[in-house]
Structures are given as structure tokens and as C-alpha cells.
Amino acid sequence: DIQMTQSPSTLSASVGDRVNISCRASQSITTWLAWYQQRPGKAPKLLIYKASNLGSGVPSRFSGSGSGTDFTLSISGLHPDDFATYYCQQYQIYSPATFGQGTKLEVK
Amino acid sequence: QVHLVQSGAEVKKPGSSVKVSCKASGGTLSTSGITWIRQAPGQGLEWMGGIIPTSGSPNYAQKFLGRIVITADMSTNTAYMELTSLRSDDTAVFYCATLAAGGFLDFWGQGTLVTVSS
Numbered sequence: 001d002i003q004m005t006q007s008p009s010t011l012s013a014s015v016g017d018r019v020n021i022s023c024r025a026s027q028s029i030t031t032w033l034a035w036y037q038q039r040p041g042k043a044p045k046l047l048i049y050k051a052s053n054l055g056s057g058v059p060s061r062f063s064g065s066g067s068g069t070d071f072t073l074s075i076s077g078l079h080p081d082d083f084a085t086y087y088c089q090q091y092q093i094y095s096p097a098t099f100g101q102g103t104k105l106e107v108k
Numbered sequence: 109q110v111h112l113v114q115s116g117a118e119v120k121k122p123g124s125s126v127k128v129s130c131k132a133s134g135g136t137l138s139t140s141g142i143t144w145i146r147q148a149p150g151q152g153l154e155w156m157g158g159i160i161p162t163s164g165s166p167n168y169a170q171k172f173l174g175r176i177v178i179t180a181d182m183s184t185n186t187a188y189m190e191l192t193s194l195r196s197d198d199t200a201v202f203y204c205a206t207l208a209a210g211g212f213l214d215f216w217g218q219g220t221l222v223t224v225s226s
Binding site for chain 1: 109143145152153154155167169170203205208210211212213214215216217218219
């Protein structure tokens, strides 16, 4: 299976900051990568698909980039409700889907 | 926009089985697949398996083979996930999610907590 590794595991930031979360795949997945946001006690929500495409209704302060094995989720101008846990997921065809271990974005 | 509603929380004994349902509205399961995801307490997301009803056969993660069955009833627009031989480490929230073209998960159910305890 393709392994997904996120960094950092925890990220401290303040409202208004710009942050980057990294996700690395153990082999090339071209751009078959999604990002999800999960608030405590809630189901995950799709943010980004195919590495850089914004999900429906997702604010434009969220953006995704990367291809091959290295990907980044960027959030510019953090809002209070952005403090949550973020997961990347690869969905390479003919391979079981796998998630990163998560990055918890917390208030500094 | 698809809305998924899952069945309620369950408490099960070790060795027993659980069947969780996921009813879709605002769209049909026949046009998108359903995937099941497990999240143990305080842990990350784990793909369990999924089904695309029009293709028939489900596919499962290796670690659940032999213990999981995923089905879909097109007449009621409902998907099911049954997990057998439950252990205490199966205690988790189980999510269903629709499988968008390509394989990302665009709509999620609210989650079903399954507690396995003697």
C-alpha cells in the first residue's frame, strides 16, 4: 500500500497567519490527492481534490499544490474555525486509498 | 448535493457483529460509490472498503478481509457495512462517504460510534 506521511503532526498558529501542511507519498501518485478538514466530534469535510482543486463551497483561503510525491495544503489568513485537524488522502487507481496521520492545527 | 444519514450508536460484545447503515438522499448511490472509513478514538482515518453499485463487487482493505461485508440496496438508496468477530480494538466511529469520480470522498455521513465491550 502507498504510505502517506504528513508534517508537522501539530502546528501552532494565530488568527490571520498563513500556514502550510505537507504530505508526502511513498511513491508517485501524480495528482490523485485530496485534503480533508475535521473539527472535533464532526465528520471530515472535503477541502481539495486532485491536489489543487477546491471543493464545493470551500473558501478561497484554502489552496493545494504539488504532484508526484510531495504536496502542500496552504491556508492564508487563518480564521477561528480553521483550527482543526487536516488529513491528506491518496486515491491512486488500483491501489487501496490511504490517509496521512493527520495534522492538528492549534491556537498559539 | 448528497446527504448521508447513518444509523445510531451501538454497543456490542466481543465476538459479535455489527451492521451499520447509510441512507442517501439528494442523489442516488448508483451514480457514485460508497466508501467506509474507521476512526478509532483519538486516532486517524482508516479506509475499510467500498462499493460502486453499478460495478457490483465491493473491494476491501486487506486487514478487514474475511470480517467485512459492504452491500448496497438501490431500492432504498442505502448502503450497509457489516463487521464480524468484533474485538475491543474495533471500538471506533465508522463513517460512510460518497466516492466521487476519481476516488476522493465528497460527502460524508455523520458517523456511527460502535463500542465493543464485555
